[in-house]
Amino acid sequence: xxxxxxxxxxxxxxxxxxxxxxxxxxxxxxxxxxxxxxxxxxxxxxxxxxxxxxxxxxxxxxxxxxxxxxxxxxxxxxxxxxxxxxxxxxxxxxxxxxxxxxxxxxxxxxxxxxxxxxxxxxxxxxxxxxxxxxxxxxxxxxxxxxxxxxxxxxxxxxxxxxxxxxxxxxxxxxxxxxxxxxxxxxxxxxxxxxxxxxxxxxxxxxxxxxxxxxxxxxxxxxxxxxxxxxxxxxxxxxxxxxxxxxxxxxxxxxxxxxxxxxxxxxxxxxxxxxxxxxxxxxxxxxxxxxxxxxxxxxxxxxxxxxxxxxxxxxxxxxxxxxxxxxxxxxxxxxxxxxxxxxxxxxxxxxxxxxxxxxxxxxxxxxxxxxxxxxxxxxxxxxxxxxxxxxxxxxxxxxxxxxxxxxxxxxxxxxxxxxxxxxxxxxxxxxxxxxxxxxxxxxxxxxxxxxxxxxxxxxxxxxxxxxxxxxxxxxxxxxxxxxxxxxxxxxxxxxxxxxxxxxxxxxxxxxxxxxxxxxxxxxxxxxxxxxxxxxxxxxxxxxxxxxxxxxxxxxxxxxxx
Numbered sequence: 284x285x286x287x288x289x290x291x292x293x294x295x296x297x298x299x300x301x302x303x304x305x306x307x308x309x310x311x312x313x314x315x316x317x318x319x320x321x322x323x324x325x326x327x328x329x330x331x332x333x334x335x336x337x338x339x340x341x342x343x344x345x346x347x348x349x350x351x352x353x354x355x356x357x358x359x360x361x362x363x364x365x366x367x368x369x370x371x372x373x374x375x376x377x378x379x380x381x382x383x384x385x386x387x388x389x390x391x392x393x394x395x396x397x398x399x400x401x402x403x404x405x406x407x408x409x410x411x412x413x414x415x416x417x418x419x420x421x422x423x424x425x426x427x428x429x430x431x432x433x434x435x436x437x438x439x440x441x442x443x444x445x446x447x448x449x450x451x452x453x454x455x456x457x458x459x460x461x462x463x464x465x466x467x468x469x470x471x472x473x474x475x476x477x478x479x480x481x482x483x484x485x486x487x488x489x490x491x492x493x494x495x496x497x498x499x500x501x502x503x504x505x506x507x508x509x510x511x512x513x514x515x516x517x518x519x520x521x522x523x524x525x526x527x528x529x530x531x532x533x534x535x536x537x538x539x540x541x542x543x544x545x546x547x548x549x550x551x552x553x554x555x556x557x558x559x560x561x562x563x564x565x566x567x568x569x570x571x572x573x574x575x576x577x578x579x580x581x582x583x584x585x586x587x588x589x590x591x592x593x594x595x596x597x598x599x600x601x602x603x604x605x606x607x608x609x610x611x612x613x614x615x616x617x618x619x620x621x622x623x624x625x626x627x628x629x630x631x632x633x634x635x636x637x638x639x640x641x642x643x644x645x646x647x648x649x650x651x652x653x654x655x656x657x658x659x660x661x662x663x664x665x666x667x668x669x670x671x672x673x674x675x676x677x678x679x680x681x682x683x684x685x686x687x688x689x690x691x692x693x694x695x696x697x698x699x700x701x702x703x704x705x706x707x708x709x710x711x712x713x714x715x716x717x718x719x720x721x722x723x724x725x726x727x728x729x730x731x732x733x734x735x736x737x738x739x740x741x742x743x744x745x746x747x748x749x750x751x752x753x754x755x756x757x758x759x760x761x762x763x764x765x766x767x768x769x770x771x772x773x774x775x776x777x778x779x780x781x782x783x784x785x786x787x788x789x790x791x792x793x794x795x796x797x798x799x800x801x802x803x804x805x806x807x808x809x810x811x812x813x814x815x816x817x818x819x820x821x822x823x824x825x826x827x828x829x830x831x832x833x834x835x836x837x838x839x840x841x842x843x
Contacts, residue, residue, distance in 0.1 A: 285342070285426075285430045285576070286575065292392075295397045299385065299388045299389050302326045302385055302388060303385035305323075306319075306384065306385050309322075309381075310381070310382060323381075325403055326384070326388065326398050327398025327399070328381070328398070329402065330705075331705055332701075332702075333378070333702075334378045335380070335384070336375055336376065336703065337375065337379050337398060338369070338374075338375045338401040339354075339375070339376070339396060339398050340396070340399065341372050341374060341396075341408065341656055342408060342429065343411040343453070344410065344655050344656040344657065346654040346655070346656065347653060348643040348644075348652040348653070348654065350394045350396055351639055351646065352639070353391065353394045354374055354636075354639050355640045356390065356636075357379075361376070362378045362379055364635055364636050365634060366633070366639065367634075368632040368634065368656050368662070369632065369745070370659075370696060370745060370747055371408050372408065372410050372656045372658055374656070399438070400436075404447050404449075405442060405449065406436040406445075406450075406517075407451075409432050409433055409451045409452065410450075410461055411426065411429050411453050411454065412425060412454055412460040413460065413657040413663045414456070414619055414663065416576060417665045418456050418460075419612060421456040421613065422456060422472070423472040425472050426576045427569065427576050428453055428470070428482075428506075429453050431509070431510070432451060432509075441517075441518070442521065445517070445524070446524035447524070447529060447532040447533050449517070451466055451469070451513075452468075454471055454472070455472040462775075464485050464496045464497045465488045465489060465494075466489065467520075468484065468534075469484070470509075475503050479505060480506045481503045481504050482509055483499065483502050484516075485498060485499055486498060486534065486538055486543075486546070487543070487546070490749045490750065491743050492742045492743070493535065493536065494744065494780045495535045498538060498543040500516070501547070507564050507565075508558060508564075509564060510562040510563075510564060511557040512550075515553040519549045519550050519553055520534045520537060523549070579651040579666060584615055584616025585615060588668070591670060600680075601673060603729065604676050604680075604685055605672065606687070607729075608620060608622075608687055608688075609621070609672060616668060616670075617667065617669065618667055618668075618669055618672060619663055619665045620650075620672065621657075621661050621662070621663055621689045622661060623685065623686040623689060624662065625661070625695065627719040628719070630697065630712045631660050632697070638682055638683075642654060642684075645664060646664060649667045649668070649674075650664035650666045653665060659696055660697075688728060691731065691732070691734060692722050692731055693728060693736075695718065695737060696736075696738065697711050697714075697715040697737070698746035699711065699712065699745075700714075700739075700740030701757065706740075706741050707741045707757060708759040708764070709759065709764035709766065709790075710740065710764060711739065711740040711746060711755075714738055714757075714790060717790075717794045718793065731801055731804075731805070732814070733813045734753065734801070734804075734814040735752045736751055736752065736797070737754050737755070738755040738756075739756050739757065741756075744756075747774075748769065748772075749769065749780045749781055750773060750778060751781065752770065752781075752814050753769070753781075753800060753814075754768070754781045765787035765788060765790075766789075767783055767787045768784050768785075769781030769782055769783050769784065770784055770800065770826055773815050784831075796830055800829070803825050803826045
């Protein structure tokens, strides 16, 4: 993993001191609420419905065990004993006191972490594949490129006040696990026909109020020009992006308004002034960063550990967990283990301080001291020997972290919703729990197979409902909470936006609706066919007929 050099550490330490003085002056009445607002947002501090919320950056989802222990300390000392992992691979603390936030940021700085640019109209945390560097299908490790983007974008003066927030993601595997097509800029690391390394670039993707899949602006930019090309895109956005209406301020609106060809022409014209300039990457610079991402000290192991195979034969629960939560690895004898944060009755993405300490211990014992966070709000131990998987599973199970549901219906993405967020139109967490309770039969869940269910409490789509196979969106109808259902969305290489099936539902009806959608899938599926493939093969009509057929004349629904 990348470790701060003296320059990085000085930068973060100075920011902590600056913020501490700003907060002191605010609390002393020397700064007004209006004056303090942009200062706290620049340091990741929101004021939410219940209390302040501090969002901490986790660059491309990579964590060391000491950083995870620091999260546990913060949760225990300054919060209510838990943290919440978000879809940008960040962690959020929902209950800190404003006067404690300078101390929290100082604690974070001591382990090379911060909350800079986790809020505001700037370049946010770059996200990536949680299996980067270990995935069996990986072509090129995206982490050094993410780190180069992080260093380039942090405190970039030209992009401190963009029209709106700006999100980037990088993927280097055959399978897109970073949803690059649904970001403002999505980057696919690739080689061209001559073996030269570079990037396929998508621009103008994004969820929220106007969901769109990004368009390809170029199929190949040589690696040396990555930053200058990104800079050209951002300059065009910064210059022409709308600032008169925040709902039309994202780059996707500009790309749509101009058309991708005209937008590309603008970028190419801007790039003429930047190409081969000071931001051009050199081999020396790339090597400096890439040296932080060398393989750990793997052992030479047989491809298959016989003890691991035997344990699966002996224990059905262990075999189920392996089937769902263990993924292949590029190195023989190793695997990646997904730690599910989706136990029934626990808000998706939440984890206690005690569990965080345990995860850090397991990372040290089983995975070279490293933890990954995923945009699906789970954690990953990326480098576990097959021979250690059973012992790890027993410990996970003892502490409520071994739910074998990775990729299944209850492995749902869910934003904090109306319980915490000022922007939410409806609660998300109770809906997630009601669906979890309805589908708490693991055998049934495994029979249903892969099904992604995402929940957002408002149009800002922090729960990624647009790209869920089933999406649930909380909406406000005359002061009451209702829920709109979409089906057919998906992430990955064929990312697409789901379509609304019809009128909205009351909260109490949502589990019934999900059950009917699943039953329709089971009735119509071909052998081995996933929910999403059935939806795209048969269309929405069978699903709508099952869901609305019995309710056409009832008052449980309102116009959607």
